Amino acid sequence: MSNASTVSSPPLDVIVVGAGFAGMAMVRKLAELGFTVRGFERGSDVGGTWYWNRYPGARCDAPSLQYSYQFSEDLQQDWHWQENYAAQPEILAYARHVADRFGLRQLITFNTTVTQAVFDAANVCWSVTLSSGETLFTRYCIMATGNLSDRLTPTIEGLAQFAGQWFHTAAWPVEGVDFAGKRVGVIGTGSSGIQAIPVIAAVADQLSVFQRTAQYSIPARNSRTDPTYEAQIKADYPGFRRRNYGKPLAMDINLKLGTPKTFEVSEDERRERYERAWTEGGLALPFSFRDAATSLEANAAMSQFIRDKIGQVVRDPATAELLKPKHVFGCKRPCLDTGYFESYNRQNVALVDCSGGIDCITAEGVQVAGRVYPLDILVFATGFDAITGSLNRIDIRGCDGLRLKDKWADGPRTYLGLQTAGFPNLFMISGPGSPSVLTNMIPTIEQHVNWIADCLVHLRTAHLTRIEARPEAEDPWVETVRTLAERTLWGACDNWYVGANVPGKPRVFTIYVDWVSYREKCEAVASRAYEGFALA
Ligand code: N01
DSSP: OOOGGGOOOOSEEEEEEOOSHHHHHHHHHHHHTTOOEEEEOSSSSSOTHHHHOOOTTOBOSSOTTTSSOOSOHHHHHHOOOSBSSOBHHHHHHHHHHHHHHTTOGGGEEOSOOEEEEEEETTTTEEEEEETTSOEEEEEEEEEOOOSSOSBOOOOOTTGGGOOSEEEEGGGOOTTOOOOBTOEEEEEOOSHHHHHHHHHHHTTBSEEEEEESSOOOEEEOOOOBOOHHHHHHHHHTHHHHHHHHHTSGGGSOOSOOTTOOOGGGSOHHHHHHHHHHHHHHOGGGTTTSSTTTTTOHHHHHHHHHHHHHHHHHHOSSHHHHHHHSOOSOBTTBOOEEESSTGGGGGSTTEEEEEOTTOOOEEOSSEEEETTEEEEOSEEEEOOOBOTTTHHHHTSEEEOGGGOBHHHHTTTSOOOBTTTBOTTOTTEEESSOTTSOGGGSOHHHHHHHHHHHHHHHHHHHHHTTOOOEEEOHHHHHHHHHHHHHHHHTSSTTSSSOGGGTTTSTTOOOOOOOOOOHHHHHHHHHHHHHTTSTTEEEO
């Protein structure tokens, strides 16, 4: 271990990689605490996922009054969300407002990708290389690179020959895409596809949806923000936040103490509860009973209810049948929609079963089972190399030149999802092994931001310059993440949680599924002088 007194100070205390909601909050917090901090962002503006995913219909499926920052009471009082589930333009406008209001732009360099980060053990710092070719030195490096930001375009033979235009939902052109009078194809029916399809269907001449796996979706029942409800929340916003912080998912959901298990009630009451939740929309249905995520039988009952609903909504029986999902509800991240299943009642929408694979793409369109579907525009709503993709695309090298990618060859290993052994002074926000995507992201991002900021203040006060997760803390943490996940049904099918959507990616469930115990554990670790970390 280095002796702190012999270590020279690099020009920067902290580099933050990424200027989505995590990077923005981290930069703001550290600047406020007097650290020299610089953010780098590959996009031309703040917003992260909400900067890139401008596809038609993009909308958050956490309620706006909760999916927002809480670090400033003035900010949360001043900002008015127009809708219960905000659309992408409103969320991006909010991110820009925060950047301007808190002077963040002067601390962030845009249009700049961090390509490499190498730990310099002698000087206890990171040398960070940028796409501009410049190399900077910083004591700490914080990865705020996002869980869903490394987009996947599947390798399908013939794409280069396609004579029309093609787009990925996660790299949508700023100027938008005009679908009027066009024959459009959408590959993918996850959250992005399910949100985009009804909006494209309303404009396009013809829409062909290429579905490999049918997906569960629940009506969001989005509406304008109710002023009475907003006033009620704003009358005690900190109290609302505090209560939500202690709830599963860090969100105000329907799950109340005393919510029964599925088969503790009569069939009639079960049906009535499902119906009520379906009418309410959003996440009411999955939380209408407390065992839908843990009991296969309970899950099957709710899944059948959704399949029945699809059968009632979609008029053509063959299309309805094809749209009925077969997997365990929740093991593929369920979607919230606005008019998704209804889209298939339109004359201009056709569902194409590509469960046997897409043969190829020709100059004319997409070929499935020997038939070519002619297209002018093809949309890939095909998802992401989730959780680790955005970290692994940077050449990160820790002690003795160990590459992060190599260390994680069999799956990511972290302690608390905040650090990984062998990579001192490198932090991750919402890293693998933390609750991340299975929570209300902005509040849980802020929990990481505050934890890291407190940790850096602790090091500064104690004249320490180095912190590293101990391997003996990391091993049991990885095991805890695995065993907790085994109690749920979320790993029960091929999904991006386990990396099954990325060819060759090791299948490991990397999300800590219990937000409440996670938060308590983080607090306990900090209060015990950063137990499990080596400080020097
Ligand atoms: O991506 P996905 P997404 N041929 O991976 C299909 C968050 N999000 O961008 O299921 C044919 O879910 C693939 O089929 P299959 C949210 O956490 C949030 O939609 O693998 N099809 C699937 O249907 C979400 O879960 C919001 O068989 C191919 C689709 O593409 C996550 O982002 C909005 C294929 C990919 O679905 C990712 O969502 C949007 C191929 N070769 C996203 N390759 C909100 O907050 C892939 N597919 C509302």
